[in-house]
Every structure is written in C-alpha cells, then in structure tokens.
Amino acid sequence: MDKIAFEEFKKVKLVVGQIKEAEKIAGKDKLLKLKVDIGKETIQLVAGMAPYYPIDELKGKKIVVVENLQPAKLGGEVSNGMLLAADDKKGKVVLLTVDKEIENGSEIR
Numbered sequence: 001m002d003k004i005a006f007e008e009f010k011k012v013k014l015v016v017g018q019i020k021e022a023e024k025i026a027g028k029d030k031l032l033k034l035k036v037d038i039g040k041e042t043i044q045l046v047a048g049m050a051p052y053y054p055i056d057e058l059k060g061k062k063i064v065v066v067e068n069l070q071p072a073k074l075g076g077e078v079s080n081g082m083l084l085a086a087d088d089k090k091g092k093v094v095l096l097t098v099d100k101e102i103e104n105g106s107e108i109r
Helices: none
Strands: 014-024 032-037 042-047 062-066 072-074 077-079 085-087 093-095
Touching (some): 042 077
Antiparallel strands (some): 014 062, 032 042, 072 077, 085 093
C-alpha cells in the first residue's frame, strides 16, 4: 500500500453532516440523493446506500462528510462531497456516524 504524507492528508476536509432528506434516484437501484446540513450550508450528496439503508433510517443521522471533494455527476445528479462508510468485503456496508451530539459542520481531525 502506498503511503501519503501527512501534509497531503491535511488537505482533506472532513466535517460532521446531518442527513435532512433522502430520496431514490429514478432508474438507479443503488443510488440515493441526499441533502446534508454541514453547518454553513446544505449540500447535495449522491451515495450508493440504497441497498443498505431504508430512506427513513437515514434521515437525521450525523455522518462524516468529505467537504472539499470536487463535484462529480453520479446517476445524472451532482454530488458535492462524499459520505464515509465502511465495507467489510462480505457485502456489509455501514455509515461512519458520530456517537455524541455535536454541531453540524464541526471539523473532524
């Protein structure tokens, strides 16, 4: 595995976000369109979480968001960041969540 310098890692801005809305993207079995409050604004993320979480279970969750990722078009929708999730290589996928109450937009270090 290639290692990156700490200075490179510091360029990634991780923040706490709260999922406010989630909806399926028509014609895309895995993709969901999410509205996520990251404190200073609400951004749209597109994530392949549909097979793993019912929409109602996502609303209100505090998650880890990569805020400074360049926008990408997924499933015909623009994603303005990325949520972080763990994959155990057996098909189980879980969101990285925040275990205590903290303000949306709080920086993760």
